[in-house]
Amino acid sequence: MTDIQGRWMDTPLMGKAHDHAAAPPLSERFHAEARKLTARYPEGQSRSALLPMLYLAQAEQGYVSATAMRVIGDLLGLTRAQVGAVATFYTMFKRDPQGRWLVSVCTHPSCALAGGQQLKERLEQELGISCGETSGDVSLEEVECLCACDGAPVFSVNYENYERMSVDDAVGLVNRLRAGEVPPPGARGEVPEEFGPVNHRLSGAEAPR
Amino acid sequence: MSTSTLQETKVVTQRFDAPDGARLDGYRRTGGYEALRKALSMTPDEIVDVIKTSGLRGRGGAGFPTGTKWSFIPKDIRPSYLVCNADEGEPGTFKDRELMERDPHQLIEGMAVGAYAIGSTEMYIFCRGEFAYAARQLERAAAEAYEAGILGKNIMGSGYDLDLIIHRGAGAYICGEETALLEAIEGRRGQPRLRPPFPATHGLFSKPTVVNNVETFACVPHIITNGADWFKDFGTEKSPGTKMFCLSGDVERPGNYEVPFGTPARDLIEGFAGGVKGGKKLKAFTPGGASSTQFFGPDKLDTNMDWESVMAAGSLLGTGAIIVFAEDVCMVRAALRYTRFYAHESCGKCTPCREGTYWMVNTLERFENGQGREEDIAIMNDVAGNIIGRSFCALGDFSIAPVTSTTKLFADEYRQHIAKGGCPFDR
Numbered sequence: 001m002t003d004i005q006g007r008w009m010d011t012p013l014m015g016k017a018h019d020h021a022a023a024p025p026l027s028e029r030f031h032a033e034a035r036k037l038t039a040r041y042p043e044g045q046s047r048s049a050l051l052p053m054l055y056l057a058q059a060e061q062g063y064v065s066a067t068a069m070r071v072i073g074d075l076l077g078l079t080r081a082q083v084g085a086v087a088t089f090y091t092m093f094k095r096d097p098q099g100r101w102l103v104s105v106c107t108h109p110s111c112a113l114a115g116g117q118q119l120k121e122r123l124e125q126e127l128g129i130s131c132g133e134t135s136g137d138v139s140l141e142e143v144e145c146l147c148a149c150d151g152a153p154v155f156s157v158n159y160e161n162y163e164r165m166s167v168d169d170a171v172g173l174v175n176r177l178r179a180g181e182v183p184p185p186g187a188r189g190e191v192p193e194e195f196g197p198v199n200h201r202l203s204g205a206e207a208p209r
Numbered sequence: 210m211s212t213s214t215l216q217e218t219k220v221v222t223q224r225f226d227a228p229d230g231a232r233l234d235g236y237r238r239t240g241g242y243e244a245l246r247k248a249l250s251m252t253p254d255e256i257v258d259v260i261k262t263s264g265l266r267g268r269g270g271a272g273f274p275t276g277t278k279w280s281f282i283p284k285d286i287r288p289s290y291l292v293c294n295a296d297e298g299e300p301g302t303f304k305d306r307e308l309m310e311r312d313p314h315q316l317i318e319g320m321a322v323g324a325y326a327i328g329s330t331e332m333y334i335f336c337r338g339e340f341a342y343a344a345r346q347l348e349r350a351a352a353e354a355y356e357a358g359i360l361g362k363n364i365m366g367s368g369y370d371l372d373l374i375i376h377r378g379a380g381a382y383i384c385g386e387e388t389a390l391l392e393a394i395e396g397r398r399g400q401p402r403l404r405p406p407f408p409a410t411h412g413l414f415s416k417p418t419v420v421n422n423v424e425t426f427a428c429v430p431h432i433i434t435n436g437a438d439w440f441k442d443f444g445t446e447k448s449p450g451t452k453m454f455c456l457s458g459d460v461e462r463p464g465n466y467e468v469p470f471g472t473p474a475r476d477l478i479e480g481f482a483g484g485v486k487g488g489k490k491l492k493a494f495t496p497g498g499a500s501s502t503q504f505f506g507p508d509k510l511d512t513n514m515d516w517e518s519v520m521a522a523g524s525l526l527g528t529g530a531i532i533v534f535a536e537d538v539c540m541v542r543a544a545l546r547y548t549r550f551y552a553h554e555s556c557g558k559c560t561p562c563r564e565g566t567y568w569m570v571n572t573l574e575r576f577e578n579g580q581g582r583e584e585d586i587a588i589m590n591d592v593a594g595n596i597i598g599r600s601f602c603a604l605g606d607f608s609i610a611p612v613t614s615t616t617k618l619f620a621d622e623y624r625q626h627i628a629k630g631g632c633p634f635d636r
Contacts, residue, residue, distance in 0.1 A: 042414060045395070045414055047397070048394055048396050049396065050396030050397075051377070051379050052377075055377070055379070086396065086397060086398055089381065089399065089556075090338075090378075090399070091381065092339070092379040092380035093379060104339075108300050108301075108546060108547075108550065109300070109538075109543045109546050109547070110300070110458050110532055112542075112546060112636075113458055113459055113636060143339075144298070144300070144382060144550050144553060144554065145298065145300035145301070145499075145550070146339055147298060147299075147302055147303045147305075147306050147340075149301055149455065149458070149463065149532070150456070150463040150464045150465065151463075152458075152463070156339070156341075158341070159338070186342070188342040190342060190345075192341070198341065201344075201345075202338060202344075203377075204374075204375060204377060206348065207348050207374070207375045208348060208351045208352040208373075209355070209372055209373060
């Protein structure tokens with residue numbers, strides 16, 4: 001992951017070639033909340049705050065940059081390899097900058113039988129990208145079962161589910177996101193937060209304890 | 210069977226239709242937190258005894274007796290931890306998500322009873338990362354519970370302190386495996402641990418730990434309130450209580466249906482779920498999600514849905530996820546999608562699972578792409594035979610089911626792919 005001088009290298013594991021140094025520096029707020037999150041866990045177990053901190057960094061930078069991994073490693077007394085191994089294991093930590101809206105499409109059989117596969121292909125066509133890529137405000141990904149199969153076909157925008165929509169309606173919704181609009185309420189009646197705030201919440205910083 | 214007489218037996222889903230059942234006021238108005246009040250007046254051993262007597266078994270797939278699990282926690286080692294496995298990810302399953310979205314206090318109350326019973330003052334909910342709305346509902350409920358003195362110091366004036374931490378997953382099915390889940394909370398890659406030692410003695414932070422599924426905890430308040438005998442009146446002798454079954458795929462009315470264990474699959478598929486969509490014929494269904502060891506054909510529709518009966522019929526009840534496939538569905542394609550799932554979710558720790566799932570996907574793709582050969586059927590089963598029993602955890606063992614099951618039940622479909630030089634189905 002690092003070259004012989006200890007510099008981060010862009011490898012396939014680290015995402016596509018882009019300038020990690022260009023990621024905005026982590027703020028004072030990040031450091032304050034990182035300390036607060038570490039204090040949630042028992043003494044001597046600060047490493048438990050690793051996943052939460054990766055979410056916090058992603059909230060600020062739109063992905064987990066190499067710089068963020070180094071900062072977090074320093075805060076928790078972990079090596080870059082230890083942080084990198086975790087950051088690259090979990091699919092929700094992104095190694096490339098994401099758009100405001102992450103659109104995740106399920107193609108598992110329950111969804112595929114209801115048009116999930118066609119939806120995925122139509123969205124790739126409309127956006128002119130493949131799953132795993134970003135076009136403007138919209139990042140697209142294919143996901144494993146979202147466990148909302150009664151609402152098939154299921155896709156989510158920043159993890160807020162949209163269910164039982166026709167392929168045409170779903171494509172229409174994503175096109176509105178590309179045009180800079182905010183998505184309508186999802187299947188549970190609430191509007192998705194943007195990628196940053198969603199990751200901030202995932203960190204646990206807003207949980208009661 | 211007459212559909213007009215079908216009625217759900219709502220225990221853990223009884224508040225789903227209450228307009229504010231997910232909020233503290235509504236929860237309390239419908240008897241909420243009375244079980245915790247009662248439990249706090251009992252001794253921990255009395256609680257464990259009631260749960261043991263009730264016969265409650267874990268709803269996460271394995272069906273291990275919950276009271277027995279709680280009784281394994283040593284009394285002389287503290288702290289101990291209570292952890293809720295809310296990392297629902299089994300394809301076709303969507304019960305835990307709905308339980309958290311529509312009745313989050315019920316989960317918190319069940320956990321609080323469990324924590325008190327095992328002498329734990331710190332509880333964790335490991336909630337799947339993608340469950341945005343469910344997690345917000347949990348956080349709102351936890352905030353209300355803290356505000357009302359149900360969590361925090363001296364809960365409900367009992368002198369007992371109890372904290373709840375909601376720890377989010379980050380996208381890894383394997384974290385539904387309890388030791389991988391504990392690894393994730395400890396800030397590591399979600400890879401299963403070698404056992405023994407078991408979590409009961411060396412769990413979270415190497416301390417005694419109980420890990421139970423969301424639906425399991427949801428049963429607990431009702432058992433405390435109504436007694437073990439009341440609970441045992443539902444279901445079968447060895448599978449007591451009710452179960453949420455998740456119906457999806459080609460059915461008219463997909464959804465969660467709570468019924469007593471032992472209800473025939475036919476009642477669920479043809480009754481509650483309204484039968485196969487569009488009046489088509491049934492080709493197959495999973496009795497317990499992708500990780501059932503065997504798909505069932507129409508001949509298994511009269512199987513009673515409890516752990517023993519499903520196993521006797523040759524498969525596993527698992528999480529109770531019934532995915533229905535109509536007559537026109539390509540089972541090779543279905544097997545490919547499920548196997549791709551296992552290949553993607555294999556944590557990479559052990560070779561048989563990591564490499565075997567890759568090669569099964571590779572070979573299944575050949576059939577879909579028109580390059581399948583007769584000998585590939587045997588090759589895939591050979592690969593499968595080298596995964597099962599040689600993997601570190603159950604993910605590997607279950608990963609072979611789509612291949613072994615479809616090559617056995619639907620071998621003719623594989624041959625149709627070979628004959629046609631591609632997939633003969635539209636869906």
